Amino acid sequence: MTKATDGYSLLPDEDEPYRSCKSKRFITKVMFMCAVCRPVFGARMGRPNLMERWAKWPDWASKEIYIQQDNVTPHINSVDLEFEDVANSDGFKIQLICQLANSPDTNILDLDLGFSRAIQTLQHEKPCSTVDELLGNVCSSYEELSPQTLNKVFLSLRACLTQILIFSGGNNYKVPHINKDRLKRTEGLPNALDVDEKLVRDVLEYLQLPENNAGGAYDIGPLSTAFGF
Template identity: 35%
Template structure:
């Protein structure tokens, strides 16, 4: 009980499920009985040696976690530095519309309310790719560039296989050749979204207070829309720098993400769109791979990374002449959840 100038107020101590014991707080008993009557409906008797059972409830203001599918691509600039394609393809939530089971001050019983999908399956991923990602890529992709596009996804179990029939049929329409590839396992730095894009989105989203699912969705979409395209450019350059560090070490990921003063270089107009890789480093790396994989695999790898030049591979010799690695692949997008 708490005595006030207007009388006494009955209080109960509440430990919400998303708080620790030290954060238990006092709440008005009449409000708790009104909002959570089932906590007071049960009567039980305890012996002197018995411990009172622990019951948990979820705070009504708590918003469940929402999963998003985010797809971005490397930006494309004209010869005079203007942005032709900003790289932000889209960001879609995994949600469903369900009729409300009871009336409240926010909606009547039977009205549709937005609910997050708690367990994402391969079918959810397939529908998201076919109904949202692929059509948006077709609509936003600059017509003057190649329609051979690679979507990189991480290795989460819900992701579909690259040879999924429904995806392949949809991805080959209208002259497009959209393919799925898997991110290297245990390599979060190889994904531009995990490398920094999600943190940038979350920093903007935190500036808007959200008290329900709809407000949270609105805040996330607004953060995605308002994110400076320059940030995405910086992240793709950092991704290339991480790739170079991985090539240098050949085995393991014991490196620090390189700092390049990208903001200063962009201000001075000296920031490159792609980073060059020394030919000797390429030679050493391919020579190392020759001891791990077959000759055919190395030839496929050389073609995939966009090597321009003459490559001759014969066991145990490897020759690379008059060539360079072009890491500025405009036809690659990153997709993740």
């Protein structure tokens, strides 16, 4: 409903805005469920809506899809028979994976990568005094964000994943800046970021050591075969 702290520009004789609440611990908050995917741009495509486009899935697009979720308790297990029945119908192969622990930079909605922050910035510009008004402000702020904003966040995710490879799965790195606004003005934003072949080989060797087999639930077989392991 409000932020714990806020800044205002006031005239010398202007009164400060009045706010009151029991304490910072009792500021009304609402949890939202949101799912996003990388925008696909074309002549008639804007922000993607997976549910609307499901029946119109293009023939050229892969039907092997990975859905990542965080590890909150209400989420279903990655091995859920009811989900698998639906996810493997109509030619689709949809796999559910969980975000790794202690890795907030792999969550596209996380504040560190900016999408939720971008929504919240717009939301805080809209006054509200009830929960219903808050819900409306958040939904309208989501709709106001351009798909280009989400696309830039996905590029930041790719850059973070590269750093995780460099640090052998660690999180002791700084979120890289790749000058997305400058790239957009000049040569255009890339669809993907290149990863050095030697880095991939080093990571595969690292993962094959018995003491580093924490990710055994993930199939790296095709990648290992492609690189001759």
